[in-house]
Amino acid sequence: MAICLLGLGSNLGDRTANILEALRLLRRQAQVIVLRHSSLHETLPVGGPEGQANFLNAAAVIATQRWPAELLAILQDIEAQLGRKRTDRWGPRTIDLDLLLYDQQVIHTPELTLPHPRMHERRFVLAPAAEIAGDLRHPALQSTIDELFTRLPPPSPSEPKLRVFTSAEGMQRETLRLRRLSRRVGVVPTMGSLHEGHLSLVQAARERAEVVVATIFVNPTQFAPSEDFSKYPRNLEADLQALSAAGCDYAFVPSREEMYPEGSSTFVEPPAVSQPLEGVCRPGHFRGVATIVLKLFQIIPAHVACFGQKDYQQAQVIRRIVADLNVPIEIVVCPIIREPDGLAMSSRNRYLSPAERRQALALSQALGEAERLVAAGENESETIVAAMRNILRRAGITRIDYATLADPETLAEVPRVEGRAVALIACFVGTTRLIDNRLLGPENWRA
Amino acid sequence: MAICLLGLGSNLGDRTANILEALRLLRRQAQVIVLRHSSLHETLPVGGPEGQANFLNAAAVIATQRWPAELLAILQDIEAQLGRKRTDRWGPRTIDLDLLLYDQQVIHTPELTLPHPRMHERRFVLAPAAEIAGDLRHPALQSTIDELFTRLPPPSPSEPKLRVFTSAEGMQRETLRLRRLSRRVGVVPTMGSLHEGHLSLVQAARERAEVVVATIFVNPTQFAPSEDFSKYPRNLEADLQALSAAGCDYAFVPSREEMYPEGSSTFVEPPAVSQPLEGVCRPGHFRGVATIVLKLFQIIPAHVACFGQKDYQQAQVIRRIVADLNVPIEIVVCPIIREPDGLAMSSRNRYLSPAERRQALALSQALGEAERLVAAGENESETIVAAMRNILRRAGITRIDYATLADPETLAEVPRVEGRAVALIACFVGTTRLIDNRLLGPENWRA
Numbered sequence: 001m002a003i004c005l006l007g008l009g010s011n012l013g014d015r016t017a018n019i020l021e022a023l024r025l026l027r028r029q030a031q032v033i034v035l036r037h038s039s040l041h042e043t044l045p046v047g048g049p050e051g052q053a054n055f056l057n058a059a060a061v062i063a064t065q066r067w068p069a070e071l072l073a074i075l076q077d078i079e080a081q082l083g084r085k086r087t088d089r090w091g092p093r094t095i096d097l098d099l100l101l102y103d104q105q106v107i108h109t110p111e112l113t114l115p116h117p118r119m120h121e122r123r124f125v126l127a128p129a130a131e132i133a134g135d136l137r138h139p140a141l142q143s144t145i146d147e148l149f150t151r152l153p154p155p156s157p158s159e160p161k162l163r164v165f166t167s168a169e170g171m172q173r174e175t176l177r178l179r180r181l182s183r184r185v186g187v188v189p190t191m192g193s194l195h196e197g198h199l200s201l202v203q204a205a206r207e208r209a210e211v212v213v214a215t216i217f218v219n220p221t222q223f224a225p226s227e228d229f230s231k232y233p234r235n236l237e238a239d240l241q242a243l244s245a246a247g248c249d250y251a252f253v254p255s256r257e258e259m260y261p262e263g264s265s266t267f268v269e270p271p272a273v274s275q276p277l278e279g280v281c282r283p284g285h286f287r288g289v290a291t292i293v294l295k296l297f298q299i300i301p302a303h304v305a306c307f308g309q310k311d312y313q314q315a316q317v318i319r320r321i322v323a324d325l326n327v328p329i330e331i332v333v334c335p336i337i338r339e340p341d342g343l344a345m346s347s348r349n350r351y352l353s354p355a356e357r358r359q360a361l362a363l364s365q366a367l368g369e370a371e372r373l374v375a376a377g378e379n380e381s382e383t384i385v386a387a388m389r390n391i392l393r394r395a396g397i398t399r400i401d402y403a404t405l406a407d408p409e410t411l412a413e414v415p416r417v418e419g420r421a422v423a424l425i426a427c428f429v430g431t432t433r434l435i436d437n438r439l440l441g442p443e444n445w446r447a
Numbered sequence: 448m449a450i451c452l453l454g455l456g457s458n459l460g461d462r463t464a465n466i467l468e469a470l471r472l473l474r475r476q477a478q479v480i481v482l483r484h485s486s487l488h489e490t491l492p493v494g495g496p497e498g499q500a501n502f503l504n505a506a507a508v509i510a511t512q513r514w515p516a517e518l519l520a521i522l523q524d525i526e527a528q529l530g531r532k533r534t535d536r537w538g539p540r541t542i543d544l545d546l547l548l549y550d551q552q553v554i555h556t557p558e559l560t561l562p563h564p565r566m567h568e569r570r571f572v573l574a575p576a577a578e579i580a581g582d583l584r585h586p587a588l589q590s591t592i593d594e595l596f597t598r599l600p601p602p603s604p605s606e607p608k609l610r611v612f613t614s615a616e617g618m619q620r621e622t623l624r625l626r627r628l629s630r631r632v633g634v635v636p637t638m639g640s641l642h643e644g645h646l647s648l649v650q651a652a653r654e655r656a657e658v659v660v661a662t663i664f665v666n667p668t669q670f671a672p673s674e675d676f677s678k679y680p681r682n683l684e685a686d687l688q689a690l691s692a693a694g695c696d697y698a699f700v701p702s703r704e705e706m707y708p709e710g711s712s713t714f715v716e717p718p719a720v721s722q723p724l725e726g727v728c729r730p731g732h733f734r735g736v737a738t739i740v741l742k743l744f745q746i747i748p749a750h751v752a753c754f755g756q757k758d759y760q761q762a763q764v765i766r767r768i769v770a771d772l773n774v775p776i777e778i779v780v781c782p783i784i785r786e787p788d789g790l791a792m793s794s795r796n797r798y799l800s801p802a803e804r805r806q807a808l809a810l811s812q813a814l815g816e817a818e819r820l821v822a823a824g825e826n827e828s829e830t831i832v833a834a835m836r837n838i839l840r841r842a843g844i845t846r847i848d849y850a851t852l853a854d855p856e857t858l859a860e861v862p863r864v865e866g867r868a869v870a871l872i873a874c875f876v877g878t879t880r881l882i883d884n885r886l887l888g889p890e891n892w893r894a
Contacts, residue, residue, distance in 0.1 A: 320713060
């Protein structure tokens with residue numbers, strides 16, 4: 001068996017999917033065993049036309065009984081299967097597979113040069129390779145990958161820094177490594193389809209931590225069978241580009257199988273604050289949220305986690321879980337980010353037709369009316385709720401899950417606004433369920 | 448308000464309880480606020496008669512409007528309430544309360560010397576003080592507590608090293624500190640009432656980690672109302688002495704309120720492997736186990752945790768929880784420790800009358816018979832289980848919760864021993880419920 005080091009890169013299409021698919025095709029080859037692969041490192045394109053997209057680059061270590069020329073043919077075949085056209089030498093490509101090292105062989109033929117001639121000077125090759133194969137030796141330079149990597153000049157400030165992990169074990173190992181280096185870590189759990197609200201959470205995490213990890217996972221266990229799990233918007237490429245631009249350091253993008261492997265059967269039974277409101281309307285929802293959030297906090301044992309106040313009850317549920325289960329993480333709840341006209345930003349807003357988009361304004365208007373009434377001295381919940389419902393109904397919203405005033409910690413309904421309270425609304429605009437909320441009370445306070 | 452540093456010590460009776468009670472009495476004083484207190488450090492007695500027990504020492508920082516002489520009187524009153532006799536200057540004492548610092552005051556009267564005259568040379572004073580008040584200054588020596596502590600000569604090898612934490616927050620902070628120092632941490636969760644089986648787990652943890660934390664907590668949520676929670680044996684003093692002798696570094700000894708404060712309502716819903724056997728006989732038991740173990744793994748984020756194979760199903764449940772929830776900890780399951788005659792060690796064995804103690808031998812004998820039958824080529828579960836039950840019944844054991852052969856991972860009953868299996872028994876000997884198990888199969892394997 002020969003031990004080989006491969007380089008993988010993609011800067012066209014869904015780059016993550018392309019690299020994972022190349023690894024999957026490689027695993028299906030007879031006499032090829034993929035021993036491990038690195039995370040995906042975002043890097044600037046080298047050469048080629050201006051304005052090319054950034055690459056994601058990875059490395060893999062394989063064991064094989066194939067000869068170098070056979071292995072090269074396999075790699076080229078996988079490139080072809082993934083739509084790579086070899087006509088434009090420096091153009092964008094769905095996939096680029098390079099044979100970097102084949103045991104300690106040194107080969108110079110027109111078809112193949114081993115070790116790969118430029119690997120020792122390329123950060124985008126050595127950084128992922130050092131992650132998984134630091135001890136492998138370059139036979140010509142008599143140095144290990146680690147040594148070659150350490151000798152590189154420092155990265156330019158314009159170099160992107162995002163790294164994408166798809167494996168829980170790799171992400172966890174990296175986070176624990178960062179903690180050993182005394183780096184303060186912040187995490188922003190998301191379901192992707194990122195908007196300004198999410199990016200404000202990344203910003204909040206950057207203000208509180210040296211390293212920021214965003215997670216992207218549409219969690220099936222928090223959707224009921226009747227809900228929109230399968231049609232929930234997904235656009236990993238746009239999300240990764242937004243995270244990179246926002247200065248995020250890591251994205252954790254696991255598959256469903258990675259998070260819920262066959263046989264997985266432990267769940268977190270959420271606290272009492274999960275029972276009213278969403279707990280009534282979406283049975284099982286918070287059990288799924290509680291479980292995935294606890295899992296993410298174990299995979300990414302960060303110092304601080306940022307959540308949006310938009311999902312007010314969720315934030316209170318998570319605070320309570322963290323307190324009840326002694327999870328050593330600080331929970332920060334960040335203000336709702338709204339469109340200029342007041343609509344709370346949500347990934348689900350993109351479901352709305354233009355007419356529904358106008359209707360949806362009634363949520364923030366109803367909450368604004370509640371705030372106005374309280375400021376004017378009204379404190380009877382009945383009166384305030386009636387005004388909120390009126391605004392929703394006048395906008396043509398008839399399917400109201402709840403429009404209520406609640407205690408900000410327990411989320412129990414309050415008959416009267418005394419001190420702090422929260423106004424919360426969940427309703428359907430067309431077939432789209434939207435939620436929004438506003439903090440009420442005598443002074444400015446934060447969730 | 449004056450900021451004061453107090454020293455607390457006990458080497459008689461339940462030392463932990465004495466110190467906690469002194470703090471409780473102090474909190475009840477008007478114009479005294481206990482700001483924080485340290486963990487309890489085990490130390491050798493200084494002076495006095497030979498053969499005195501080791502001390503537990505702690506420090507507390509308080510804020511007070513009382514004058515020094517008033518505060519001294521309060522401390523002496525609390526000593527008297529806790530049974531301290533001041534006749535024997537160096538004798539063992541239930542409690543010793545010292546006023547070490549009172550702001551920056553320097554006082555020399557026959558009744559009171561401030562700062563305490565020997566504090567700067569005493570490890571048993573400075574170690575706990577540095578834990579909570581490293582920045583306080585000694586007014587005469589113009590040094591901080593941290594500086595005085597650092598200047599001490601290194602502790603003698605004979606000095607005990609056990610530290611007792613009663614607060615989850617303090618224990619967690621200390622474990623995270625150890626991890627930042629790259630110390631490998633092992634944890635041994637127990638319900639106290641320690642026997643050789645527990646101490647073998649401490650030993651196993653010492654072999655796998657540089658620092659060992661044992662936890663002692665009789666977890667109410669894993670007992671059904673009908674079970675023996677209130678009469679479960681408790682002997683903290685003996686447990687701490689055993690842990691100290693076994694070379695344990697830390698004991699975590701929380702109160703019920705510390706682990707389940709008012710309003711705590713998040714639980715872990717245990718995995719499928721929790722459902723058969725104990726899951727049938729003790730409904731809710733594994734929900735309590737799952738919850739407390741997850742909490743302990745958050746409070747003490749160790750690298751490795753050791754459990755006994757005696758609670759075989761529990762060990763499988765915990766392994767599954769750790770895998771399902773991605774907890775970054777290695778679970779080690781250690782062999783059952785038995786009395787010379789074969790009885791598996793258990794804290795509940797002390798409930799047994801001499802006659803019951805003889806009856807109880809039938810459990811290990813029945814499991815030995817199962818092993819013998821399998822070794823002799825028998826593989827029908829029905830035959831083997833009948834033989835096991837026969838041995839139990841012949842010993843007069845009639846209340847058998849189960850005597851069964853199960854798959855070692857899922858714990859589902861197996862009709863036949865093919866490859867690995869586990870024989871498990873749970874039955875009542877008198878009113879005492881005992882469990883035991885044995886690994887069966889073609890080769891030696893470990894749980």
